[in-house]
Amino acid sequence: MDKPSPTMERDEPSATSHRSSERPTLKTIAFMTGLGITTVSRALKDAPDIGADTKERVRLVAKQIGYRPNRAGVRLRTGKTNVISLILNTHEEIMGITSNMVYGISEILADTQYHLVVTPYAHSNDPMEPVRYVLETGSADGVIISRTEPDDPRVRYLIEHDFPFATHGRTDMGLVHPFHDFDNAAFAQRSVERLAQKGRKRLALLAPPVGLTYYTHMMGGFSNAIHDLGLDAVPLSGIDIDRALIDIKAGTERIMRARGRPDGIVCGSGASAIAVVAGIEAAGLVLGRDVDICSKQSTAILPWFRPEISVFNEDVREAGRELARAVLGHIEGRDPATLQSLMDPR
Numbered sequence: 001m002d003k004p005s006p007t008m009e010r011d012e013p014s015a016t017s018h019r020s021s022e023r024p025t026l027k028t029i030a031f032m033t034g035l036g037i038t039t040v041s042r043a044l045k046d047a048p049d050i051g052a053d054t055k056e057r058v059r060l061v062a063k064q065i066g067y068r069p070n071r072a073g074v075r076l077r078t079g080k081t082n083v084i085s086l087i088l089n090t091h092e093e094i095m096g097i098t099s100n101m102v103y104g105i106s107e108i109l110a111d112t113q114y115h116l117v118v119t120p121y122a123h124s125n126d127p128m129e130p131v132r133y134v135l136e137t138g139s140a141d142g143v144i145i146s147r148t149e150p151d152d153p154r155v156r157y158l159i160e161h162d163f164p165f166a167t168h169g170r171t172d173m174g175l176v177h178p179f180h181d182f183d184n185a186a187f188a189q190r191s192v193e194r195l196a197q198k199g200r201k202r203l204a205l206l207a208p209p210v211g212l213t214y215y216t217h218m219m220g221g222f223s224n225a226i227h228d229l230g231l232d233a234v235p236l237s238g239i240d241i242d243r244a245l246i247d248i249k250a251g252t253e254r255i256m257r258a259r260g261r262p263d264g265i266v267c268g269s270g271a272s273a274i275a276v277v278a279g280i281e282a283a284g285l286v287l288g289r290d291v292d293i294c295s296k297q298s299t300a301i302l303p304w305f306r307p308e309i310s311v312f313n314e315d316v317r318e319a320g321r322e323l324a325r326a327v328l329g330h331i332e333g334r335d336p337a338t339l340q341s342l343m344d345p346r
Contacts, residue, residue, distance in 0.1 A: 024067040032061050045113075084109065084327055085140035087119045087130045089147055100298065101168075104320020105144070112328065114141070128153055135163055142327040144168065148179075148213045166326035166339065168319060169213050178326035178339035182296075182314045184214045184268075187345040188221030191266040191294035194310050196229050198292050200264030204234040204255070206276060208268050209242050218268055234262040241268045245275040252279025256291070263291050270297035270311075277306055296345075312345040319343065 026044075030037045035058070043050045043058035061067075086105060088098055098118070105116055117140065121130045127147070131154045134140050141164065145154055148169035158165045159175055166178040188205065195203055205222045208215040226233045239251035255261060256279060267273035273295035280291055287293065288308035295302060295309055298316045302309045326339040 024062075024065040026067075028065060029058060029061050029067060032065070033057055080141050081139060082113045082115060083117050083140040084114050084324070085117050085119045085130075085134050085143045087121065087127075087134070087143055087145050089127070090120050090122055100316040101320040101323075104317040104322075105324040106320075108321050108324035108328070114328070128157065131157060135161055142166075142331050144323050144327055149211055150213050150216060152213075164327055164330035166323045166330060168323055170217075171213060172216070176336045178330050178336050180319050180322040180326060180341045180343070181214070182319070182343045183345060184218040184296075185221030185224075187296055187312050187314075188218045188266055189225040190312065190345060191310070192222060192225035192229065192231070194294050195264035195266070195292055196231060198264070200231075200292055202232045202234050202260070202262045203264040203266065204236045204262035205266045206236055206248070206268055206272050207240055209240050222266060234260065236262075236265075241272040245271065248272050248275035249279040249282065252276045253282040254279075256280055256283035256285055261291075265291065265293050267293060267295035270295060270299060270302050273297070273302055273309060274305060277309070314345070315343065 026037050026040050029035075029040045033040065035043075035054070039050065039054070040058050043055045044062065046055065084105070086102065088101075102116065102118060109116055119130045119134065121127065127145075131143065131145065134143055135158075143158070143163070143165045144167070145165065146168035148155070148167050148171050150172035152167075152171045152173065155165075155167060155171050155173065155175060155177055159177060166180065168180060170179050170181050171177070192203060203222075203226060205219065207218050207222075223233070225231075234255075236251065236255060239248050241248075243251070252275065265276055267276055273293055276293060277287055280287055285291055287306055293306075293309045295311055296314055297311050298314050300313070302311050322341045322343075326341070329339045330336060
């Protein structure tokens, strides 16, 4: 038998298989649309001198073939990363915030050249570290931060370095910056009013940690309503919504077994409300009979858990959308005072 020649021993790849194995480029889109590479590039950048029909055709083809710009190349050409960094404390995942916020931000970024990168940091670590890292490495064009403090060093640092950002929460520094926040003062005030309507007279607040801005807002709304309605405030000493759920349960049980216990509790988060209910029931009390709860929730779970709990909803997905719009506006150079929003409790 004749030995096969070298050209018979292997199959030459077809033009189709070769093209499908390569990453789509501007040249690919140009070939498929019959346009020049420069026109394709400018269409994808939404250049004003390119017609709307051409832009739509280019974007449709780019989407169909899965085109993604090479970030390294973009950075070399423009100095931009096309990345937005969402810097989140790992505790926020426990509170059910992360996924909904990521969805909201991603919805807004989907129609832009920007990509979202989540940068987590541990609760015990310095919150300045991930912010410094992003700026020093140039790994993003803008950042979103949360868990703001009244005098927040991260905000001061970002403003001093003229770096685009938005905060989930406000500060009290006299510095104008982009933010989105939930009106925690209104939440606490309306929660007290609801509990008062149920005949509750001795109320307690399970608040955020003292150092955060929204502690000040929530405590202010709670205290004002207590004063206005002539009710009594009962301290929940030793626990806040950042504590482990087992500690919140144990602390609630201890307080509910003591003299002068509250008959109404305002909870600053949905997860903490579940632990509070467990503590109430461990103390032998009945929710809705001996004590009532009004809580904030970021996911619609509490009414399924205990229908007796009165709730206000914080739409974290919408918060993500607002934060994305704010940081993009800051990147575009818009006035920070126009990039601020406050969500009303519902």
